[in-house]
Amino acid sequence: MTRRLTLTFDNGPVPGITETVLDVLRERGLTATFFVVGTDLQKPGRRDLVAQARAEGHRVGNHTMTHSVLLGRTDDPAAPEKEIVASQHLLRDLASEERFFRPWGGGGVLGPHLLSPRAVQTLERGGYSLVLWNSVPRDWEDAIGWPARARADIDRQGWTVIVLHDNSPAVAQLAGFLDAVIADGVEIRSDFPDECVPIRRGVRTGSLDGLVSV
Numbered sequence: 001m002t003r004r005l006t007l008t009f010d011n012g013p014v015p016g017i018t019e020t021v022l023d024v025l026r027e028r029g030l031t032a033t034f035f036v037v038g039t040d041l042q043k044p045g046r047r048d049l050v051a052q053a054r055a056e057g058h059r060v061g062n063h064t065m066t067h068s069v070l071l072g073r074t075d076d077p078a079a080p081e082k083e084i085v086a087s088q089h090l091l092r093d094l095a096s097e098e099r100f101f102r103p104w105g106g107g108g109v110l111g112p113h114l115l116s117p118r119a120v121q122t123l124e125r126g127g128y129s130l131v132l133w134n135s136v137p138r139d140w141e142d143a144i145g146w147p148a149r150a151r152a153d154i155d156r157q158g159w160t161v162i163v164l165h166d167n168s169p170a171v172a173q174l175a176g177f178l179d180a181v182i183a184d185g186v187e188i189r190s191d192f193p194d195e196c197v198p199i200r201r202g203v204r205t206g207s208l209d210g211l212v213s214v
């Protein structure tokens with residue numbers, strides 16, 4: 001069975017790091033999805049980098065406004081509006097036509113802290129696609145060792161959606177990692193498997209069991 005890999009980069013762009021990611025991807029003819037934090041977009045140089053990513057064929061999604069509110073834990077009823085809708089608004093034309101949203105997981109952990117019923121309603125009504133993941137090699141903690149964990153994830157499942165970060169020195173390993181997986185016959189794609197996108201364009205297509213607070 002062909003193993004598949006979809007690349008995602010969260011928490012950027014960061015000048016001096018994202019350029020490296022874009023270079024590495026361009027040289028290999030690959031595209032990825034970049035999940036951007038709203039407050040970061042307001043810093044100097046960030047919008048230009050996101051625009052460059054779009055111009056080079058990458059997809060751009062919404063990774064919350066502040067990257068600090070667990071939508072399944074907060075008591076603020078306006079949190080989905082602030083963390084999802086306002087951030088999408090800030091992205092404006094930089095965002096892909098399909099409204100990709102990735103919640104903040106507090107370290108990449110899937111669980112009921114990710115979403116509230118109200119947040120799910122916001123995603124459904126707003127026509128968002130909820131993009132989760134099935135590989136978090138913790139590149140931000142281990143800039144050298146993450147590719148080995150990523151390879152293990154790719155080898156144990158048919159289609160891996162990997163969370164990497166273009167705000168970390170770990171990107172120095174990206175070219176070597178990609179060359180190795182390509183040489184190993186892994187198919188690198190831009191789209192996402194159903195199991196990682198339980199809401200597509202506002203329509204519930206998969207299970208949200210264990211991902212929504214009660």
Ligand SMILES: [Zn+2]
Binds near residue numbers: 010011063067
């Ligand atoms: Zn993040």
